[in-house]
Amino acid sequence: MTADLAELDARDPLREFRDLFQLREGLIYLDGNSLGAAPRAAAARVAEVVKEQWGEGLITSWLGADWSTAPQRIGDKIASILGAGPGEIIAADSTSVNIFKALTAALSLRPARSVIVSEATNFPTDVYMMQGIEAFSGGRVRAVTVAPDAVLDRLDDDVAVLLLTQVHYKSGLVRDMAEVTRQAHAKGVLVVWDLSHSAGAIPVDLNGAKADFAVGCGYKFLNGGPGAPAFIFVAERHQAAMPVLSGWFGHASPFAFEEDYRPAAGITRFQCGTPQVLGLAALECGIDLIAQADLAQLRAKSLALGDLFIAQMEARCGEFGFELVSPREPGLRGSQVSYAHPHGYEIVQALKQCDVIGDFRTPDILRFGLTPLYLRYADMVEAAERLREVCLTRAWDKPEYRTRAAVT
């Protein structure tokens, strides 16, 4: 086994990427789906922004260091890995704020319809943002959530927009973007895709799927840093929609200081306030790494890592009551493997003491993110073995692992 593993890692076409990340030897980091590891380039890039561009260049760096075009430039790089065209994605704001922009733009394109549909178990911020729109609309908009498998049946003539996450944050189940979009369009419904657990994790073909809008997060599989700027995709055919968050950086001529809002052409109107320069600099380091990788190799390795981890969990932890909640079938699984276990919380805490970082999601989910850019096949075996040791010692009976604090 050890020899086979060594050969798997030695033959891995992505093996050289690991050295481009800051990862302590011994640590097995299976939480890249919460916060991706730091690209080694990020420290120097951010230091340059702080010391040279801000410190020396001061205000002149908006043009001189291309701060003003970073959101579009980085957006185009993200587009290149998501099957979108240049000028269809911009890096800006948070995922939550971008959900608001996408939903309200979609509503404006379907003025005779009033309902936003999502699945009840969607990532909470998606649903919360829908509910905020409903509350503000004074009865014009309704936010409706249904069971995951009832989503398509719920689409009727009153539904303006469907909001779905492509890869479910707990289970890792992948939805068929092209097929769901096709069925929604057949009923006149626009779709907003949340790609937070897709971007950099699985192949995405936004234009191939005829997607309308999408949003996603910069700090997970894109390795953009804590609280990195998020992104928003608006298909070129929808870019005439008016953004509700009509801030000055979305204006056609921000420095003309005109009295009335006049939206910029293209994706820029979906920018709102001043770009987050420091966060963008770190994000670009992460994007640049993903953009160098072969996306098919990335997907193949991600699934192979998952298959190996599942097999190792069966072999080493089969007797401890873990229930696989991610799809076993690779084609339906994102870049994560999740298990349910009644002592899930305590096990995740105990694992941290063994230098394996995963995360816990209520009520009982252990979630292991598999980032193919920096994980090794050997890590899958070692993680399952350390998990076995945690279970053998019945770590959940130890008081130090039982106090529940907020976990991210």
Place this chain on the structure above:
Amino acid sequence: MTADLAELDARDPLREFRDLFQLREGLIYLDGNSLGAAPRAAAARVAEVVKEQWGEGLITSWLGADWSTAPQRIGDKIASILGAGPGEIIAADSTSVNIFKALTAALSLRPARSVIVSEATNFPTDVYMMQGIEAFSGGRVRAVTVAPDAVLDRLDDDVAVLLLTQVHYKSGLVRDMAEVTRQAHAKGVLVVWDLSHSAGAIPVDLNGAKADFAVGCGYKFLNGGPGAPAFIFVAERHQAAMPVLSGWFGHASPFAFEEDYRPAAGITRFQCGTPQVLGLAALECGIDLIAQADLAQLRAKSLALGDLFIAQMEARCGEFGFELVSPREPGLRGSQVSYAHPHGYEIVQALKQCDVIGDFRTPDILRFGLTPLYLRYADMVEAAERLREVCLTRAWDKPEYRTRAAVT
């Protein structure tokens, strides 16, 4: 004069702050009202966040390095310089997004009223955000702008909220926050104050003025770095208002992943998405410096710098047709001095070549920001003298200064 100047600077009680900023000798930086200079501490602090907290601590830094509480902690520090209480300010998002939050929260507190009033010459993003709300409201909300001196007369029973910037971005004219708020409240109108050119620049007493809501920018006089997170103030008595941007970081229990939005108590509900950790780290360096300064000394020096600059401009540039558009009376003037000149654009460009950075605002305004933390009295004299040299050589006749690019 030189001896007097040297003595003024030698006696300046704030003189030691200059060394805490990265400022090249020879440069006279009069654009701290667009982008404040970099605190020397910022490079090391941000490097620590990238290399230690993100790179080594990874996901555990959300709790271990207090990322999760930074928005509130920094908000409390901002509160301490703005006359607000702990728990009344949070650092989050951009000024534009925070304007949206404040306006929609105010509207929700005045459900029987439908108008947002501002002055037509307000900073554009303020007005643009109002217009976005109007467009989305489907006729329920109207965005109305009037002449600056007609604002209070416009307040009637249908006005829900008045949006004003305390220090005007072009002229530097200061509005009387307490008096305007009093008159608005007498008509049942709530007020949202934009403090972008106030925070760190002039004394602000939000609770003394019975202010309702306020927003402001982190990258000007707070020296928080390019695109720094902004802030929002919500008076404690209004914190039950529902935020329209109801994202997961404003939820009472974000990591419970509940299906319905349940707002956090207090100011936290006015946070929306994941905090911008890198931007917050730099912002905190800026805030920490301002928080150490005596605010009365800051104001006294700011006005003395302005008086000196105005006097020097009269003495050295009196014959070149500059028209003072900032109030001559110190009590009405923010921390900037602005002039109108038909060749304003070209003069600002030519001045840059003489290592004096100010900025230009349409149609003809030269704007000089006076940051008392790092400017010296000698800088005022030298800036006026270099401006004289620019005028003596009729720089505006030189083609290299006449091409208008986007200026920030």
